[in-house]
Amino acid sequence: MSFATLFLANPDLPERLRRAGPFNTPDRPTFYGGGERGYTDYPLLFDGISIVIRGMVGGLTALLRVLPAPALIVAIAALAYALRRSWTLTAFVALALLFILNQGYWVATLETLSLVMVATLVSAAVGVPLGIAAAHRPRLFAALRPVLDLMQTLPTFVYLIPTLVLFGLGVVPGLISTVIFALPAPIRLTHLGISSVPRPLIEAGEAFGATPMQLLWKIELPSAATTIVAGITAVHHAESLHGRDRGLGGCRRTGCAGGTGIGFGASRNGV
Numbered sequence: 001m002s003f004a005t006l007f008l009a010n011p012d013l014p015e016r017l018r019r020a021g022p023f024n025t026p027d028r029p030t031f032y033g034g035g036e037r038g039y040t041d042y043p044l045l046f047d048g049i050s051i052v053i054r055g056m057v058g059g060l061t062a063l064l065r066v067l068p069a070p071a072l073i074v075a076i077a078a079l080a081y082a083l084r085r086s087w088t089l090t091a092f093v094a095l096a097l098l099f100i101l102n103q104g105y106w107v108a109t110l111e112t113l114s115l116v117m118v119a120t121l122v123s124a125a126v127g128v129p130l131g132i133a134a135a136h137r138p139r140l141f142a143a144l145r146p147v148l149d150l151m152q153t154l155p156t157f158v159y160l161i162p163t164l165v166l167f168g169l170g171v172v173p174g175l176i177s178t179v180i181f182a183l184p185a186p187i188r189l190t191h192l193g194i195s196s197v198p199r200p201l202i203e204a205g206e207a208f209g210a211t212p213m214q215l216l217w218k219i220e221l222p223s224a225a226t227t228i229v230a231g232i233t234a235v236h237h238a239e240s241l242h243g244r245d246r247g248l249g250g251c252r253r254t255g256c257a258g259g260t261g262i263g264f265g266a267s268r269n270g271v
Helices: 003-009 013-020 043-066 069-084 087-102 106-136 138-153 156-167 171-182 184-195 199-207 212-241 249-256 262-269
Strands: none
Touching: 043 106, 043 156, 043 171, 069 087, 087 106, 106 138, 106 171, 106 184, 106 212, 138 171, 138 184, 156 171, 171 184, 184 212, 199 212
C-alpha cells in the first residue's frame, strides 16, 4: 500500500497519529509540542523553521480573515476584470466565491489561499536567485539539472515521509513538500530567461562601463522578466496539475499531513 493510499483509506489517520505520538518512547523523547512537532535530534533548527512557516501562513490567514468576506470577493472580482477584461470571467469568479461562502468553506478557502501564496513566495525567493546563478555558472546548472529532474519526477507524497518525521503533523510538512516539487519551475525558467538575453545588449552595457550588478538589474532581468514571471506562474500549475487526488492539488497533500485548508476537510471526509 502506498503512502497516498494509506492516507486515503484512513482519513482520520492524521488525528490518530497526532494523539498517539509514535515516537513517544522512554529512550526516544518526542518533540511533538501540541501535535505539531516531529522527532529530531536538532529541535531548535527544525522548530525555528516550523515557527517561521506557521507564522507566515497564520499571519496571512489572519490578515485575510480581518477583511469582510463581501469586500474581499468584490476586490478579487475586480482584480480578475482588471487582468482579463472579461465580464464572463468576473461573474464566474464572484459567483464561485459566493458559493464557497454560502457552503461554509470561506475560512478553509482563506487558509488554502494563504498556503498557496506562501508556497509561491518561498519558491520564487529560492528559485529565482538559483536560476540567475545557474545562468551565469554553467557548471552549477550542470550539477543542478539531475537534482531538478529528480525533484519533478518523484511524487510529492514521497517528500511527506521525511518531512513528517522531521516536522510532525501540520501545515509545515505539506508546504515544504509542495515547495520542493514546485521549485524546479522557477529555477529552469529563470535560467532560460537570463541565458536568452541577446548578447548585443550585454555587450552594449559592458561598453558603457556597467558593472555585473548593473547588467543584471538593468539589462538581464528586464529582458527576461516575461520568462521569470512564467516560472513563478508555473508554481501554481505545479500545485494543481501534480495533485492527482481529484483535482485538489497540493492543498490535498497538506490536508493529508494534518494541515488546514480545503484539503484537510477533503482528507477527513474521504473525498
